[in-house]
Amino acid sequence: MSKNIVGITRQSPPLDTTAPFDTSSLQEKTIVITGGASGFGKGFAKRWANCGATVIIGDIDTTQGKAFVEELRKETANPSHQFIRCNVTDWQSQVDLFRTAAELSPHRRIDQVVANAGVQELGTKLDQPQNLDKDEPPKPQWTTVDVNLIGVLYTVHLAMFWLPKNPAPASDAQPDRHLLLIGSVASLIPFAGHIQYSIAKHGVLGLFRSLRATSWKDGIRVNLLMPYFMDTPMIHPGGKVFLAGIGMGKHEDVVEAASRFAADVSIRGRALVLGPRVKLDDDGHLLPPDSQEAEEISSFEVFGHDFEEVEAFTSRYVKILNAVEAARGYIGWAGDIVKAIFSPFTRG
Ligand SMILES: NC(=O)c1ccc[n+]([C@@H]2O[C@H](COP(=O)([O-])OP(=O)(O)OC[C@H]3O[C@@H](n4cnc5c(N)ncnc54)[C@H](O)[C@@H]3O)[C@@H](O)[C@H]2O)c1
Structure with missing residues (x-):
């Protein structure tokens, strides 16, 4: 017999992504963002720093990371924002990131973690056999899996260590314990020619769907964003040409969706897919862009019913x-x- 365990997993109700949200809870929060020197991570850091949070960026790109944090300190008059060089594929490097982040955090705590660092398809391509004229193939390089999955697992393991050190979230919403995962539409659908990327992002989805069932026992809320193609430095010019006309999503919509998750401490265990802005009728059919019948939307909730029948x-x-x-x-x-x-x- 199937069981409904929504209540005991503490999953929050479905989201209304058109409702306004209040960012005041982000004031004085310390947020660690991996891969925060560019793209989405940089967008999150800028938005949340301007809401009064202290952001600590762990990224492999020292030049961009340092310059960005300098800019952010000036812009927000907050000298506490930090850049810490980190290679997410290296366990010790992430251990050092979290320990240093807690030491440098104004209140010595980490309130939120975003496992964002990622790369596109790099290393061995499983669908392109090599060395067919030799006796054996070369040793494979799982570069994308290392960054986008193993790196994320390290980040999550460290978040599960550091977040519970915070006092339990109280009704006055002081400390928080939030873990935000960044998947992709490649978490949901096959991404032809990008097999490592698909494997890694499917893995992030599996991680999210399982972890959110039990993370409540440590007071940790876990949420997931799965963006479609968005205009960040990850999409190289060739990719942009390939995607021309398909309709890329807007970077700022991803930042807003992440900000809703970060700011609204009541959201637990929810996942959003972010895509290009569209107008839909009540039955989900696409309306012309100039239609007055509906508002533009770019986010869709998915896997909301996992715990209704387990x-x-x-x-x-x-x-x-x-x-x-x-x-x-x-x-x-x-x-x-x-x-x-x-x-x-x-x-x-
Ligand atoms: N841009 C898109 O279309 C898109 C779509 C879906 C999901 N995503 C995901 O969003 C996340 C952010 O991507 P983005 O588009 O902002 O790309 P980006 O290239 O602009 O940013 C990625 C950041 O991660 C950092 N990074 C890469 N390898 C690292 C490592 N080993 N250790 C530490 N930092 C490392 C990079 O230096 C960079 O600052 C990724 O997880 C990506 O898979 C992006």
């Missing part, structure tokens, strides 16, 4: 976690009493 295993697992969580209160209390009784100070 199989018994997931349901039981989440219920067990709930029970452990509830019991932890008593265990914690008992542990405190034992420690108090046997502590050298009470024993005199």
Whole structure:
């Protein structure tokens, strides 16, 4: 029998992406953004720094990253924004990024993490066999998987370590524990000729769909953005020619969608696909751009119903976690009493 576990996963209700949102909760938040020296990451950093957040950028591009953070410090009169050189494929480099970010954060905490760093298709192309005149193929280079999937897993593992160090999010919305993942439409559909990219972004989707079922137990809200092609430096000029006429999305729509996730601390476990701006009728049919019948939209919610009908295993697992969580209160209390009784100070 299928079970509905929306409530016990703490997933928030469907989004109204046309509703205005308040960015005041971003004030004094510290936000770590990987790949923040360019493209979307840079857009997020600029927007959130202008809302009063401190942004800490980890990127492999030192020249762009340093120059951007200098500009941001001046623009917002906040000297706390930081650039920290980081190669997301290197575990120790990410460990150092998070530790240094916490040390440099004005309140010594990390409130939000964005796993954004990414590259397009690089390294071995699985659909282009090499060395056919030899006895064996060359060792493959999984460059895109290393950055866009392994790098993301490192970021998430470190976020799961640092975010729970924050005081639990309170009703007065002070600290936050938010992890934003950046997938792609290539998380959802095949991306011909970009197999590593598709594998990595499908992996990010799987990560999101599974993690959001249980991240509530550490008070962490996890959300996902999956943009279509957008005009950032990642899309090289050849790609732009190839995409001509298809209709690229707007970079600023991705920044706004990410800002909604970042600012509205009630949003948990939701995913948006971002595409070109379109007008649709009530049945989802495309209207001409000059139609007065509908407003332009660029974002669509997906995988919102995952927990409405799950199989018994997931349901039981989440219920067990709930029970452990509830019991932890008593265990914690008992542990405190034992420690108090046997502590050298009470024993005199
Ligand atoms: N632009 C698009 O059309 C598009 C569409 C869907 C998803 N995305 C995703 O959005 C994210 C941001 O991409 P973008 O379009 O802003 O590209 P971008 O090239 O403008 O920015 C990517 C940033 O990541 C950094 N980076 C790359 N490798 C790194 C590494 N090993 N360690 C640390 N930093 C590294 C780069 O230096 C750069 O600053 C990526 O995850 C990308 O896959 C982009």
